[in-house]
Amino acid sequence: MNIDEALKSIADHFGSRILKVSKRSAKRAYVDIYPKDVVDVVRYIFKEMAFRFNIASAVDDFDGLEILYHFSYDASGIVISVRALLKDKEDPHIDTITEITRSAWWIEREIHELFGIEFDGNHDLRPLLLPDDWPSGVYPLRKNFVAQKRDSREE
């Protein structure tokens, strides 16, 4: 399966539920979807098309919080990233994909604590990296977070 076949398969299966398909190169492509479709799209790519889940990553951008699910198909060396934009930065929500693959177990916990995105249906969103006494509502990878200087002499 080369990248065109893979993108065609996704486009045929989901039709108008796919917002945009951008082929970046012969090995890389980005597929934009609505946040509500994430479970269906991820299940199709992971289970039906047998892609491997690389990782998810979030970006704090001007028009919202962007979450990307990266998948690779190792037999032909392609990476397809599924992008969903959460416009409400105050209360971002997306469905969990841990029901589909347990490999998303840690990364949802991590994005939850670093970006403040709620994964609906994931009941284990304990902190993974941050200390237990980290203040609530403070998300270090958001752009409005400014790290404090560790040494008071520098101030």
Added chain:
Amino acid sequence: MSHKAHVPIGPYHPLQEEPEFYKLVVDGEVVVDVDVRIGYNHRGIEKISEAKSFDQSIFIVERICGICSSSHPISCVQAIEDIADITVPERALYIRSINQELERIHSHLLWLGLAGHFLGYNTVFMWAWKYRELICDIMETVTGNRQNYAMLKVGGVRRDIEKEHVPYILSRLDELLPKLDMLKGAVLDDPVIHARLKGVGVLTKDAAIDYAALGPVARASGIDIDARRDHPYAAYDRVKWNVITREEGDVFAKTVVRILEMYESASIIRQCLDKMPQGPIDSNPKDIPAGEGIGLAEAPRGECFHYIKSDGTNSPIRHKIRAPTYMNFPTFRETVIGQTISDATIILAGIDPCYCCTERMLIVDTKDKDLMNVEKLIKLSQDKTARIKEKMGIK
């Protein structure tokens, strides 16, 4: 009546003295549940990288880990090259491969030594770490550093491999290979090691796919993936080599995969030195445009993944880093449940976990508590080997 006990381990890592916290729930000798807490040394490198220029971020990611100190930079430069469509000169690609493979041999030897130590084979530990020095010597000669080589830059490499270094590298490899044979024999032909590792901590193929396991952990469970072959980078598609796989998924299979991979690495280095063309080592790219890129590289522990998003300025607006242990570690839960506590250490070691950390102070209240510390756990594991030896009549 069953009695469940909690065994806290950490936050020092039972294998490499890195801070991690495990809570094993045991029923008698058998592990029935496990919970892990990480982040004791989270350094926020993804956030730091957003404040650095693209050139600086390569040096930052090089310091994520002292063992994989060329895997993170190579993923990082490949992600940036993906954004800007930069072509890397041929000679630089070969140098990148040589650097990566030298790192793989030294990392696998380091692991083999530690695994030997946990089984009570301290001779294997001494040998493996002694012969690892041969590789560190090559690294020092070629790059100037034993670790943190600072070889990579966007568009090429920072240092050339000098003509007079080639015979030196070859002679060191010639010295290493007979030692590898000896280590391979000592480990793979030993009946006690078979008894300790075979059938222990089995990760099934289905579970490995579900957890998206990587590197030697996945390959030992019959998943034929290797980023060097599947997502060709550096000079791996220009030389002949094999991906080592095993079907069993136990700790023994993981050991076999790692040992045999060292031979493949040595073969790749020889072919690269032989085929490496003359020419420039750097394409000197200037600006990085707006866009996003993904870089993949096969670190000794599995695929290393970097996602970088640029807005056209000099620094990334997002730099996501995913180290291989991040995916491999959760498989520990799958493999350790149902096993005895004396095997827990070697099952964990089978993943070859790497947390890229330094130490951190902790106060433990030992009053009225029976504490299981690292020494006791290693002792448990070593005692089991001693019992097996006694049973087999080996002294």
